[in-house]
Amino acid sequence: QQKVQQSPESLIVPEGGMASLNCTFSDRNSQYFWWYRQHSGEGPKALMSIFSNGDKKEGRFTAHLNKASLHVSLHIKDSQPSDSALYFCAVSIGTNAYKVIFGKGTHLHVLP
Amino acid sequence: ETAVFQTPNYHVTQVGNEVSFNCKQTLGHDTMYWYKQDSKKLLKIMFSYNNKQLIVNETVPRRFSPQSSDKAHLNLRIKSVEPEDSAVYLCASSSQGYTEVFFGKGTRLTVV
Numbered sequence: 051q052q053k054v055q056q057s058p059e060s061l062i063v064p065e066g067g068m069a070s071l072n073c074t075f076s077d078r079n080s081q082y083f084w085w086y087r088q089h090s091g092e093g094p095k096a097l098m099s100i101f102s103n104g105d106k107k108e109g110r111f112t113a114h115l116n117k118a119s120l121h122v123s124l125h126i127k128d129s130q131p132s133d134s135a136l137y138f139c140a141v142s143i144g145t146n147a148y149k150v151i152f153g154k155g156t157h158l159h160v161l162p
Numbered sequence: 163e164t165a166v167f168q169t170p171n172y173h174v175t176q177v178g179n180e181v182s183f184n185c186k187q188t189l190g191h192d193t194m195y196w197y198k199q200d201s202k203k204l205l206k207i208m209f210s211y212n213n214k215q216l217i218v219n220e221t222v223p224r225r226f227s228p229q230s231s232d233k234a235h236l237n238l239r240i241k242s243v244e245p246e247d248s249a250v251y252l253c254a255s256s257s258q259g260y261t262e263v264f265f266g267k268g269t270r271l272t273v274v
Binding site for chain 1 (some may be wrong): 202205
């Protein structure tokens with residue numbers, strides 16, 4: 051059964067610093083990968099998706115996928131206090147994009 | 163800007179009661195979901211509907227039943243609530259399974 055694990059559980063970075071979030075998964079057939087962010091009192095909001103091996107950059111956010119090593123990561127450059135939130139990695143079960151497993155999340159705190 | 167609307171925001175009820183939560187999306191999406199987020203912020207998919215058809219039905223107690231009148235509405239009914247049902251229930255939608263999922267703000271259920 052698909053397992054999605056995120057690390058670290060909590061991360062503190064200074065404003066302007068780089069935040070790196072990691073996610074490992076167990077299903078080698080997984081096809082779809084997303085990063086979501088949830089601020090307190092809100093629902094999660096999608097940050098970006100990545101479906102192919104390699105890097106994908108959107109503004110200050112870069113996702114990296116390595117299916118062979120069952121690893122996906124998110125890097126936030128020039129972190130801002132508004133980036134402080136709970137970040138989820140979400141992975142499809144095999145090729146079923148409608149069935150997604152979320153990791154337990156990483157709490158990111160960006161200190162001004 | 164919210165496009166997935168959930169009511170009520172909060173609900174407190176006693177063990178054994180029946181509750182219903184409503185969800186409407188104005189994005190024109192074909193797929194809607196119900197997720198449960200527990201006190202540790204763990205997110206788990208419960209149900210997924212595509213064009214009013216149930217496509218994902220995770221192992222949830224039978225007292226939970228989704229109800230879809232059209233592709234813009236997906237309600238959730240819980241018959242005879244239990245204390246472990248206390249959680250935030252998040253409704254979401256997407257145009258396709260592999261596209262961005264938009265979440266509502268959630269309904270917080272407290273069972274006393």
